[in-house]
Amino acid sequence: MTSTNTAMTPERIVGDLIDAAAPDGEQMLQVGQVAKVLGVTDRAVLYLLQDNRLGYIRTGKRGYRIPRPLLAEYLLQGFIPRQLTAAEQLLAETRQAVKEATDKLAALAARIAAAEATLALVDGTDAIPHRGRSTQTVP
Template sequence: MTSANTATTPEQIVGDLIDAAAPDGEQMLQVGQVAKVLGVTDRAVLYLLQDNRLGYIRTGRRGYRIPRPLLAEYLLQGFIPRQLTAAEQQLAETQQAIQEANDELATLTARITAAEATLALVDGVDTPPRRRRSTQTVP
C-alpha cells in the first residue's frame, strides 16, 4: 500500500482505497468491504449489484462477492480524469465545427466579393447616365 502522498495515478489511488478495506490482499471482497471503499451503506452496494452497475459473483442465495479487479474498474470509470478526457474530446469536436464554419464563411465572403466586382463592371460600362428630374415648375 502506498501512502496518500505518493499515490499519483488514478490506479494507485483506487488500489489504496481497496487495500484499506481488504488489507490482506483478498481478491474477493464482501459487500461490507465494498461499502467501506465506496463510502456508502451495504444497501447501496446491493442496489449497484442489482442494477448490474458493479460486477459480482453470487455465493449462495443471498451472498455476493465482488472481485477486486471489477471494483477497481467500477471506481476508475467514475474517476474525474476520465470525464476530462470526454470533455477534451467534445472541445476538439467543437473547435473542428468552428473551423469548418469559418472556412465556409471565407468561401461565401469570396463569392460575395466576386459578385460585387462583377456588378461594378456591369454598372460602369453598359449603363447610360441617369437623367435628373427637374425641380422647376412649369407655368
C-alpha cells in the same frame, strides 16, 4: 508521503482505497468491504449489484462477492469522468470570465470613442491630434 517513483495515478489511488478495506490482499471482497471503499451503505452496494453497474459473483441465495479487479474497474470509470467534469466546469467559468472582460472592453472602447467625438466638437476639429513626436522641422 509519496516519492517520485510512486506517482499518484488513478490506478494507484483506487488500489490504495481497496487495500484499506481489504488489507490482507483478498481478491474477493464482501459487500461491507465494498461499502467501506465506496463510502456508502451496504444497501447502496446491493443496489449497484442489482442494477448490474458493479460486477459480482453470487455465493448462495443472498451472498455476493465482488472481485477486486471489477471493483477497481468500477472506481476508475467514475474517477476520470469526475475529473473531466471539473475541468469542463473550470473551462466554462473561464470562458464566462473572458466574455465578461471582452464586454467590459467593448463598453470602455465605446466610451472612449464618444469622449473623443465630444472633444473634437468642442475643439472644432474633426479628430484628436496625434500626441507623438512631430515630423516637421522648425526653421
